[in-house]
Every structure is written in C-alpha cells, then in structure tokens.
Amino acid sequence: MKTNSLSAWILAVRPYSLGNSVILVLIASALAYTDGGFRPGTALLCLLFALLMQCTANLVNDLWDFLKGADQPDRLGPDRAFAKGYITPRAMKTGIAAFTLAAGATGLGILGTAHDMLPYGGWELVAVGIACLVFAYFYTAGPWPLAYHGLGDVAVILFFGVIPVGFSYYVQTGNWTPEVTLVSLACGLVIDTMLMVNNFRDREEDARCRKRTVVVVFGAGVGRWGYLLLGLVPMALCLGLLATGRLWAALLPLPYAAAHIATWRKMVRIDHGDALNVCLGETARNIMLFGALMTIGILLG
Template sequence: MVEYQEIKGDKGWRIWWQLTRPHTLTAAFVPVFLGTVLALSYTELHWGLFSAMLVASLLIQAATNMFNEYFDYVRGLDSKESVGIGGAIVRNGVKPKTVLYLGFSFFAIALLLGIYICMLTSWWLAGIGLVSMAAGYFYTGGPVPIAYTPFGEVTAGFFMGMLIIIISFFIQTLTVEPIAWIVSFPIGLLVGAILLANNIRDLDGDKENGRKTIAILLGRKRAVYFLATLFIVSYAWVIGLIVTGYISFFALITFFSIPKAIQATKGFIGKTRPIEMMPAMQATAKTNTFFGFLLGIGILLQFFILS
C-alpha cells in the first residue's frame, strides 16, 4: 500500500525531476538538433521554430514517461524495488492521478507550441503531431499498450527518432529532402536500441506480466546480439553516407561514441538481475546521445568549412 503525501521543498523538486526520467530526454533533444543542423544547408536558422520544436519534443517525451509511470502502477507492475522508474508513486507517495494529469498538462503545452509551429509552417503538421502524441500515450496506455508488443522499439525509433528529425528539418525549410530521411535512419535505430535495452533489463518481469517484447521473443542472449547489431548497422550507415557523398568525412567523429556502444553491449552479457544491467542501459542511452550529437557536429563542420 502506497501512502500518498504532500511533496514540497528541495526533495520535491528532485522527485518531479526524476519523474521525467531525465536520462531519456536526450532521445528528444538529439533528433531536433540533428534535423535543424541538416536544414542549415538549405535555409537560415529560425530560432523560434527550433526552440518551440525542442521544448515540445522534450515535453512529449517527459509526458510519455509519466504515462508509463502511471499505467505500470495501475497494472501492478511497479513496486518500491522496481529498477529504472521515476518512483514518484511507489516510493515518494505522489498520487497516481497527479502523475497522469501532469502528463496531460505537458501534452497541452506541447500542443500550444505545435499550434505556433503550424501557424508559421504548415497545418499538415497538426495531424502528424497528434498522431505522435497518441503514440506516446498508447505506448503504455489503452487496452493493448504498444510496450506490451514486439512493436515498441519500432514505434519509439520512428516517432522519437526519425520523425522528429524530419519535422525539425521541414519546419526550417518547408520541404523534406532525401538527406533528412537517410540521416534519420541510424538515429531511429539507436532510439529503438534504448527501448530494447530497457526490455532486456526487464525481461523476466515483463514475461511474468504477459508482455511480448522483442527481448522476450528472442531470449536474453539473442536480444543482446540484436542490440549489438543495431549499433553496428548505425556506424556502418555513417560510413555508407560518407562513401556515397551524402555527408563529409567530418562525420567520422561519430566513431568516438563507439566505446559507449561496446560498454552497453558488454554490460548485458552474463547479467540477469535488473540492477546489474542499469549501467548497460545508461550506456545505451549515452550512445544515442553521443552518436547523434557528434554526427550533428560533423555536419556543422561540413557546413562551415566546406561550404
């Protein structure tokens, strides 16, 4: 039984911050940054649109985490011993409905920012944005949550990886060039890898609760191999982009993130307890962050030096 209490003071600030699961927010920042950087070769930067897109993406990611916290609690999946959760409800006594309403409040602010973006670009984005928000809600909400199926990684990779890059590119240029789709692919893989790492960590508990994630279907050992494959394909994709001339050799700085990918893969090998796998999951999230940020820096160097 969780005892609900009033949260305030310095402790309260930390509780609300942890509820957003800050280590996941880079999955929203990196695609916006990368899509905007790609657009610089076609137009001047509109800071207002960039800022609105960035904040909206962060809010949607944070809200998705809150819905995850709420619905996992309602379904009895979270406890004080659960690893990798914000813990606002089961550890800190925040009322479940408060977490749910806060998630919807974040969605509302993101919606207002979306209206601003549409006013300056295209109202077609309104439909795309609503579908993206629905995907965030139904990831753990609804009668058949996406997170309980083998499609969680694909959904996250597309909506929180590829689509954000493409939208960030579009709102700056009012067009979608092939480069935006092509460069977004490895980011989609790495965002999906974050969810895969999470599901590898939670494999035993998820299996007991009837989930059918990719990690469960493959088994722990093969799931780790699959994670390593996602890393390998992502770096190979960068080489392919350089060889085919889509991006310059400056993008090779992306390879400085390889140690994190190796750390993530090795961190899962031979581990079965969730707490033991937390460093590997964190390394997976950092791989996405470093990879995307360094790729963006490489494209910026290309823009300023070779243009």
Template sequence: MQQTKIWWKLLRPHTLTASFVPVLVGTVSALSITDIKIPLFLAMLIASILIQAATNMFNEYYDYKRGLDNEHSVGIGGAIVRYGISPRTVMGIAVAFCGIAVLLGVYICMESSWWLAVIGSICIAAGYFYTGGPVPIAYTPLGEITAGLFMGLGIISISFFIQTGTITADIILISIPLSILIGAILMANNIRDRKGDKENGRKTLAILLGHQGAVRFLAGMFTVSYLLVVALVLTGKESWWLLLVGISLPKAIRAIQEFHGKTKNAEMIDAMKFTAQVNTQFGFLLALGLFLGHLYG
C-alpha cells in the first residue's frame, strides 16, 4: 500500500487535470458539429494523461540528475531522493508511457489524419525537452507559454479535430482562457520555487518578475481568462451558459491571497493547490457551459 502511494505521488496527480480537462472541452465543443465518437475520445484522453504523466516523470528524473531535488524538497516533487526510487525505473516508466501514447496515437491517426502523427510527436518532444536536453524549457521564461500552447490550445484543438475533421476559429478562441490557466499552474509552481530555481541557474518568468511582480502577473492571467469568456458571451459567439465559469472565481481570488506576504516554500503550498483547482473547476464549468449551450442554446 505504501509503495502504491509513492508511485501515485510520482505521477503528480494534481497536475493531470491539465491534460484531462482540455480533452473534455475540445470534445464537448465538437457537439455543435457532430456526434461524439466515444472510442476516439477515450483514446485521446488516455494518451494525453500518459504524456502528462511521462512529462512529470521526466521532470522528476532531470531535477534529480541536476541536483535540484533533495530530501527536504517541498511539494510532490523529489520522490526519487525522498523514497529511494531508482532513477532508471522512473525514466523507463516515462518512456513506456510515451510508447503507449504513441500506439494510441496510431489508432487516432487511422481514424482521422496522419498529420496528427507529426503534431503528436512534437507534443511528446515538448514534454521531454521541458526539463531534458541541453537547454531545458523549464530553465527559461517560456515555460508558461509552452505549457499553455501544447496542453491547452494543442490538446483542445486535436480533440476537436478528431471528432469533426476540421478546426474552426471558435475552437481556437474557446481554448485561449483555458490555455492561460494551464500556464498559471506552472507560474504558481515557479513562484513557490523561485529562490531555489534562481540558485540553480534557472531564469523563469517568476524569477525575472520577482515575487510580487509574479503574483501580480498570475492575478492578471486569472483576470484575462475570465474576461475572455465574458467577451465571447457578450459578442454572441458563445451562450450565456459559459458564465458558469464564474463559480470558480473565489478559488482564483483565494490563490492570489495565499501568495501575498509568503516567503517560504511551505507557506505557498495552499496557493499552488488553489491555482490548480481554478484550472480544474474553470475547465469543467466551461465544458458544462458548452454542453448546456448545445442543448438549450
């Protein structure tokens, strides 16, 4: 039982909604054009979760190799040093997850378009090079935008395409708020780890902005996400049902409040938790709003 809990922590389950929710939003959006093909939805869902889990493991492996994690590391990272898991095993499972995702991708391509093989390969490469390679994306100010583009816009668009065979301007627009919130999860993580990351040579956006500047930037990300949904409704592009996302607003406010005045990593755990919950709640409510809009207009 203890070993199961350790492996569950290694998957970083609180981050996996960042892959599940975009698939749901992209698939529900397709209802305005076609009936949903459940096998394709499930294949896309499992492949996305596997790639996200593999990315988390690549991150675990390379943070260990570069000495960023130790037994005193705060948060869910550092499982290798904390629990004595073999680094080779972690990397092996990550590669296996990518392999299974590729097999699912072959099925998806057979049912839709082989162009997705190119896009899927790029997504897997992005997951690896986020912390792997000579110049990891995680060490640059581009982490948030990379996560948002691939896990938000990318997954939503692919999920929509495999159901409909097309990409529309509307699906691009609906993906932007969620893409921003996925980037916000990474921003929250980088705010917490800012001091340690700076000591280890990283140049994340949080480091460049400083603590207060990064928290203000995070607040701006939340604000823009909600305002974009309001704009889509007011311009008539989407139904009023999308305003259900407002139910998640208190979580966003709480996340910002929890970051203010905090200086130690352990003090910012709740802020990170609330930020992840914003993405989850916002995404589910967005999908629900799209579904209800399809039913009732």
C-alpha cells in the first residue's frame, strides 16, 4: 500500500466501525421523531459530528497504541495503518488535527441550529463537545490513558451510548426522557461488546505492554462472561420500555440476543488467537442488527 495514500487513510479510520455512530444517531432521531421533535438538519449535523469524532478517536488510537507498544505489525487484530507504516508520523498528526477541527466546526453548527430551543442556551453543548474531545484523545493518549487503566469500557458506554444518543435527541427536542436513558444505556452496552471481544483477543499482548484492560486485570473469565452480559443486559433495558407503552421498541430487538449468544459460544470455543477476529466481525454485525431492530421498533411504537 502506498504511504499516505487514500487507501491508507481509509484503513486508518476503520470504516467497519463507523456504523456504530450511524445507528446511535438513527436511534436518537427515531425517538425524536416519535416524540414530535425530529429536526433533519440538526440530525445530519449530529451524524457528521459523531463520525468525525469517531475517526479522530480511531486515528489517535492508531498512533498512541503503536507508540505505547500495544500495536505492533504482527498484532492479532485487523491491520493498523500507522503500525504497518502506511501513514507517516507527520501525516498522522496532521490528519488528527484536521479531523478535530472539522468535528469542532460541526459542533458549532449544531450549537447554531439548536441553541434557541435549549434550556441553557447551548452552553451545555460546549461542555459536551469538550468532553468528547477529551475522550477522543485521552482514551489512549496522554499520561493517564483511560484504556490503559481499566476504564475503556466505562468510556465506551458513555461516549458510544449515553452521550451520542442522549444529546442527539436533546438537541432536536430540548428534552431528556427516561426512555432516552434506557435506550442510550442499552446502546452503550451493546457497542461495548466490540471492545470486550477485542480485549479478550488481545489479553496476552496487552498484559505484556501493561495495558490494564478489564480482561487483563480480572482475567479471561471476566472477558467471557462480561461479553455475554454486555449483550443480554440491554435486552432487559429494552423490556423496560414496556412501562412507557413502546411495545415494538421493547420486543423487536430481542432477536439480537440469539445472534449475540451464538457469537459468544463461538468466542468461548475459539478462546485465543487471531481466529477470534471472526467473532469481532460477527459482533459488528450483531451491533448493526440491534441498531436496525431498535430503530424500527421505536418508529413502530
């Protein structure tokens, strides 16, 4: 692959993972639509912001995991562009800055379209935007990276669940409901299954480079059972929507559990090595399934 080529950058932003951002904004917008507050322009800006922030986080992760020794050219997971030498250090830093600036500009666009309807005039969005930037950088970078101190899962649940779903809904409606809390937590837990299977696969490499993930700290057993629970607890949260009268939103996502359990059984059987990458692919598919079923269920009522 040619250094700093378009193909290298596509590899670096990890397009297979960007569907996570898409489903979060879709679910939030479906909730806003059924509550009479859907704003297409604002929703599109939220989607763009989410994608740009995820690309930023992926590039920072690519750079700093290599610098800290977690990503080597012979890593078990999918290729990392920087570790493979497909992107130069200067180009990577420039790319990170460019994506960060683009995300910031998009955030200002959201603020401009929504500030007049928000309880605090939009200042709360400034705080959320800063928090998203801090997460994107300090998940793997800085003197105390979250992913290296057992807080990666908490960060994913917050920044790939509660914050994107909750605030994508909030900037369209000016409100936050108990339903939004249930759905955003369910989304965060489901998406964290991807991190858990990654950390389960990489547990030996992570231990060698002192990346103290939950799996490294508490053992492979926690990785196995944690993965299972991360997919099943959201089903209980979805059933909580029955109390708010959203029958389809409560029941339609349940088939996800069957797909998740099938992947978990495969993960337990394989146990270690790059063969676990098939479980990573299935996990990404399962997350998309959950997102599609949840979105349709919300729209059906």
